[in-house]
Amino acid sequence: MSEFKMHMARKIYNLLTSVRAASEETLNYVLSWHYFRRLRLPYFERKSLHMRNRAILKNRLRLCKRLQHMLKGVTESLKRQKLCCFTLLLFSRYTCR
Numbered sequence: 001m002s003e004f005k006m007h008m009a010r011k012i013y014n015l016l017t018s019v020r021a022a023s024e025e026t027l028n029y030v031l032s033w034h035y036f037r038r039l040r041l042p043y044f045e046r047k048s049l050h051m052r053n054r055a056i057l058k059n060r061l062r063l064c065k066r067l068q069h070m071l072k073g074v075t076e077s078l079k080r081q082k083l084c085c086f087t088l089l090l091f092s093r094y095t096c097r
Contacts, residue, residue: 067083
């Protein structure tokens with residue numbers, strides 16, 4: 001009977017060690033992808049900031065073009081008034097808060 005118990009104890013021990021090795025291997029794989037992602041984050045952050053700045057610039061140019069078109073046939077006093085309102089709108093909208 002003791003040989004049977006020793007045999008079963010060895011099998012259980014071997015099973016537990018193989019399960020632990022497999023779980024450690026899986027954990028190492030997951031952690032390696034986690035760290036690779038952490039290494040890529042600053043690159044994507046810079047890229048998204050660059051894309052945001054480009055979109056803001058594109059929008060400002062579009063607004064300036066629209067104002068230029070609006071000011072073609074307007075008198076000087078109205079031009080100054082519209083330009084003042086436009087610059088307030090343009091630069092207050094995109095400032096960092």
